[in-house]
Amino acid sequence: MTVTVSPGKISGAIPIPGSKSHTIRALLIAALADGESTIGRPLRSADTAACIDALRAMGVGITDGVDTTDRAGKSDDAIRVNGRGPRLKAPAGTIDCANSGTTLYLMLSVAALQSFPVRFDGDEQLRRRPAGPLLTALEASGASVDRENGDCVPLTVTGPIGATGQAGHRPQMSIACPTSQYLSSLLLAAPLSEGGIDIDVPLLNERPYVDLTLSWLDRQQIAYERDAYRRFTVPGGQRYTSYDAPVPGDFSSATFFIAAAAATGSDVELVGLDMADSQGDKAVIAMVEQLGARVSTGADSIRISGPKRLSGGTIDLNATPDALPALALLGTTCSQELHLVNVPQAREKETDRIAVMAAVIAALGGRAQELPDGLIVHPVRLKGGTVDSAGDHRVAMAAAVAGLFSDAPVSVTRAQVASITFPGFYDLLSAAGAQLSTADDDLANDGQADGRPHRQGEHR
Known part of the structure; x- marks a missing residue:
């Protein structure tokens, strides 16, 4: 599908959907808990x-579309999970994680709790994302790994991890975490292992996502000790308990509307966001404030008002790498250069987002300089044009938003x-007033005899 934004x-x-990071952690904890949970x-x-398919493949009962009503009388379309406790069922075949790196990385440690082999695979992009x-x-910590593609899927994991060694000592490990998902994976599984795990962390990017994981452990009253982000000691033999809880709105998804409002001088209210939540991408709010946007917060919403023109500056994205695509394009509207730095892990996401965003900006008439760990975006107004998403969801949404502040x-x-x-992204963008049209990719590429593309599903 080709989307065109004017x-x-x-x-x-604008209602912001539930957080992906929270939803996947909620599903995993509910699956490994004893009893029935409602999300x-x-x-x-x-x-x-x-994630749901992976858990179902391992014997977890999951019912989607459960009608529930909260204390305020609001109806919700929830998910109900019948947890099996820490010991799951051997899957009949390979678990396909599709494009979901979060599902893969977190499920690897879940699989390592089991005493049977679990084979994982994914799509072409996931087959290039290392988990070494x-x-x-x-x-x-005691598992065996059968590698078929280096440190990428397909691969097979056989546990269990965390067996108590001689004299009752816990397994000890040291892990460098260019992505926080490695550490989150271990932290979620370690309490359910026999003897627990001691984890040394010499390198950790994306620290707020670890905070998000720890917030789930705290809710579950899981015991652990930590020395800042350098060392974690997690005793084994603990259990997760069933729960009923809502998922907060996703600041990562909200970033695209934040960038759109800030870059175009628009005024929007983003509904369903909680500034008290542990999501790291809420830092984007302070970033656009630094550039000149006006922000006000309510009980469950945030209002963004863009200035006449944003300033430039330097923004450290180590904790918030998913914000890179949107902020890179936002940078073209600034009055000075925007330096996005300290985010080397952006090169190992669904795509090399540093290289891809530099190419997208150039294709639209802007100018950006690649750094080993980021981008320098020059204040050159975009002319418009056609770009490919590179199969990356965040690149697609950021590029669509750029149509709002390009010349064409x-x-x-x-x-x-x-x-x-973000399945409803384009519908929400259209509902917010964007002039947006869609076409099949082959039709959009071929065009018509008069040079105009076929257009389907015209929106306003």
């Missing part, structure tokens, strides 16, 4: 569907990949 502003109240306001996307440090750590429309091919994390 220059303009957005406005109104309210979950994100429904390709990534969360991959996590696999080595699992081996150090921006068309994004393979735009349907947004559904990996």
Whole structure:
């Protein structure tokens, strides 16, 4: 699908869907708990569907579309999970994680709790995303790993991890974490192992995502000790308990509307966001404030008002790498250079997002300079044009938003990949006032005899 967005502003109240990071952790903890849990306001996307499919393959009963009513009388379409405790069922075949790196990385340690082999695979992009440090750590704590593709899937994990050694000592490991998901994976599984795990962490990017994982352990009253982010000691033999809880709105998804409002001088209210939540991407709010946007917060919403023109500066994205695509394009509207730095892990996401975003900006008439760990975005107004999403959901959404602040429309091919994390994105963008049209990719590429593309599903 090709999506074309024309220059303009957005406005109104925009409901932000549930957090992907919270939804997947909620599903895993509910699956490994004893009893029935209900997850309210979950994100429904390709990534969360991959997690649900993986858990079902290991014998977890999951019912989607459960009608519930909260204390305020609001109805919700929830997910109900019948937990099996820490010991799951051997899957009949390979677990396909599709494009979901979060599902893969967190499920690897869940599989390592089991005494049977679990084989994982994924799509072409996931087959290029390495898990080497996590696999080595699992081996150090007692698991075996059968590698078929280096440190990438397909691969097979056989546990259990965390067996108590001589004199009752816990397994010890040291793991460098260019992505926080490696550490989150171990922290979620370690309490359920026999003897627990001691984890040394010489390198850790994306610290707020570890805080998010620890917030779930705290809710579950899991015992652990920590020395800042350098060392974690997690006793084994603990249990997760069933729960009923809603999923907060996703700041990562909200980033695209934050960037759109800030870059176009628009005024929007983002509904369903809680500034008290542990999500790291809420830092994007302070980042756009630093650039000149005006922000006000309510009980469950945030209002963003863009200035006449944003300033430039330097922004450290180590804790918030998912914000890179949107902020890179936002940088083209600034009055000075915008330096996005300290985010080397962005090169190992669904794509090399540093290289891809530099190419997207150039294709739209802007100018950006690659750094080993980021980008320098020059204040050159975008002219518009056609770019490919590179099969990356965050690139697709960021490029679509750029159409609002380019001189001419921006068309994004393979735009349907947004559904990996945000299935309703284009509908919400249109409802907020964006002039948006869609077409099949082959039709959009071929055009018509008069040179105009076929357009389907015209939106305003």
